[in-house]
Amino acid sequence: MLSQNMQSALNKQINEELFSAYVYLAMAAESENIGLPGFAHWFKMQYQEELAHADRFFTYILDRNGKVELDALAKPSVDEETPLSLFEKALSHEQHITQCIFKLKDLARQETDHATDVFLEWFVREQIEEEASTQTVIDQLRLVEGNPNGLYLIDRELSGRQPDAE
Numbered sequence: 001m002l003s004q005n006m007q008s009a010l011n012k013q014i015n016e017e018l019f020s021a022y023v024y025l026a027m028a029a030e031s032e033n034i035g036l037p038g039f040a041h042w043f044k045m046q047y048q049e050e051l052a053h054a055d056r057f058f059t060y061i062l063d064r065n066g067k068v069e070l071d072a073l074a075k076p077s078v079d080e081e082t083p084l085s086l087f088e089k090a091l092s093h094e095q096h097i098t099q100c101i102f103k104l105k106d107l108a109r110q111e112t113d114h115a116t117d118v119f120l121e122w123f124v125r126e127q128i129e130e131e132a133s134t135q136t137v138i139d140q141l142r143l144v145e146g147n148p149n150g151l152y153l154i155d156r157e158l159s160g161r162q163p164d165a166e
């Protein structure tokens, strides 16, 4: 049985994950507008991953006999971006999500809610990957410093992103 406190924290995380999906969808659109279809593909994949994250929390709450409560989504602030600013925003967003997961983990431990503690392990590992993959692209973008040939190559590389094996 989930505590009321834990249930509401997990519901809040559904909103965080759906908002993440929304942010990445906006980034995909912005990338298309800039003329970077590979970036758009990468963000679209990220969007789908975030929907899957929201679904994991959704299913978990219901599995524990809890009540799912869906809240309104905020408007993503993605506008007039450069290739680098898109990925810098993505990284700072992921760092925020990592903090959300850590806070949930702290709560699970405080409440000695072992089931939720174990459920969250997957997300702790996932966030390491999310931050690392975003940082890799930032490093590449800094290396080419807006050089069109470099950007073209990075776009080509991002266009090859496959869905993660779970």
Ligand SMILES: [Fe+2]
Residues within 6 Å of the ligand: 017, 020, 049, 050, 053, 097
């Ligand atoms: Fe996520």
Ligand SMILES: [Fe+2]
Residues within 6 Å of the ligand: 020, 050, 094, 097, 130
């Ligand atoms: Fe993420």
